[in-house]
Amino acid sequence: MADTYAVIMAGGSGTRFWPASRPERPKQLLPLAPGDDRSLLRATVDRISPLVPIERVLVVTSAALAEATRADLPGLPEENLMAEPVGRNTAPCVGWAAATIRRRSPEARLMVLPADHHIGDEKAYLQTLATALDAASEGDLVTVGLKPTRPETGYGYIEVGEPIAEEVWRARRFVEKPTRERAEQLFASGSYLWNSGMFFFRADAILDAIEEHLPGLAKGLAELDRAAEAGIEDSAVTEGYGELPRVSIDHGVMEKADGVAVVPGDFGWSDLGSWTTAWELSEKDENGNASGSDSVLVDASGNLVRAPLGKVVALVGVSDLVVVDTEDALLIVPRSRAQEVREVVQRLSERNGEPS
């Protein structure tokens, strides 16, 4: 059987976990999963190890994060860290990784996974991944869809079509992040799943699909292939990567391709999208506070507290707050407004005259 590779997309520079996350220390490099002191990236690599040994894990990140990412994954072979000189969304990233894998192993299957998700049930997760990989063996482009638990407007949806095999369905349609009204329709219909952003395909299958639907990207990837064969891939990437079309793999390929399948997953998934989610996943005391042992809570409920070990955080008479303290910054925001931390990052960026 052909080799299986994993491609971990670890180039994110999100702002939603400020002040814990910073440009040089983004979400995927932080230990944001409750009760887990590994980074989300490290946890992702560890989690799939029963299916994919680290020697066949490629991690795609930005050049700026390459060093920190390498430090986070000491077992990762040097040549498996792929540093994008500039971010061009996910299609170039997936294409570049698929081309790299095809050179190593022409028949290989690959799974593309985000580096910054939380998985509650690892056993169920690995079973779903194995099913999706199987489904990809014959050339289908496979995604994992998650059963919606609310009419979320922050995710894309996939309409489930006819069954193809056990636990595998044809994907009839991709729907981008919907409006509130549309999200409620999709949620109520029962025939839509959330797009997990996890993809499974043979390297040749996705590259064929890119050739068909994103010929500009295919041309650029072919140049990188030639450069790699000539031993000058690094300089070709440095010079040419920024010229690749900026498009997502969802929009550029999956939505347009034939032979797209979806495997439903139910494994305690969370995209850990904000401090609110971190609170939801955390262990809480009888008053709904998720805080460390150094906290002093007096008539306080429903709060999330993150602070350096040994720092005393005293909350008196406050409820439903997110309190995140770091050495040089402190955030206080109601849990229900945690996404507005972006506004803070924006203002700090303007104040410092720097990109956030």
Next chain:
Amino acid sequence: MADTYAVIMAGGSGTRFWPASRPERPKQLLPLAPGDDRSLLRATVDRISPLVPIERVLVVTSAALAEATRADLPGLPEENLMAEPVGRNTAPCVGWAAATIRRRSPEARLMVLPADHHIGDEKAYLQTLATALDAASEGDLVTVGLKPTRPETGYGYIEVGEPIAEEVWRARRFVEKPTRERAEQLFASGSYLWNSGMFFFRADAILDAIEEHLPGLAKGLAELDRAAEAGIEDSAVTEGYGELPRVSIDHGVMEKADGVAVVPGDFGWSDLGSWTTAWELSEKDENGNASGSDSVLVDASGNLVRAPLGKVVALVGVSDLVVVDTEDALLIVPRSRAQEVREVVQRLSERNGEPS
């Protein structure tokens, strides 16, 4: 004219400004006055310098705080720092200081001042002090009374009697901290002033009054006097101070003595009793926030923020909070409940098995 001395009572170890205040760094040693980087003690000594040069300022503090107090007042003569081995409330403190001053200058007048108050109008303050000192010249025991601005239950009150001289009245009665109902009566009557805790008398007059009303204390002070004459005051204090009766100068002497006078004061006084008061005195932005330039405020109003210089404090969607951040502790409490910080200090003390 006889020398004038000041006795600054600087032995407090309050808990209301936690986490800024700590046992080893109590309120009077902190720069709590808005816009003033001097400690409250240092500001007190500086403020009275037009009336009393530092050579005639005695500072009474606890042995535990002696070193920190000395460091805070580098100009204070070594022999002017009086360290109580144990706190015995204010009567022993005032008595010991008065006896010390009488040995230096038998005719001296002294003013007794708390180290941790805030004065908004220094010119008016100095005028009131001069008036009170004058009133004390003939042997009266004089206090400064403050015009109440609310029916406060946290202060003592003084009933104003007949006038004695310009701006000087007989004090008819001292009322200890009243109940809410009684405070409203006192406030409404218009004939009561707040007891400021500032006292003015000739050294011999207060020592005579102590002899009359607190003979046990007078006996102890006489022993300290004899020890001082024998050059062994330090060991006498170490051994005997803890035996002095534990009583306040208000309750032990002022409430009982004849010839007690009150000078009304109106000089922007505040006892800086809590973080709430600190907010009230602070300069605020158009949304009522008192915070430093390192803060990022998004839809935030009425908050007090204290944090180390350079630390970014981001408040999003929160109102009327006190946020005090230090290197090893963070406090978040609604302004209206700031006095409950005592509960935090209590719990920490229990956790550490230490007195707070």
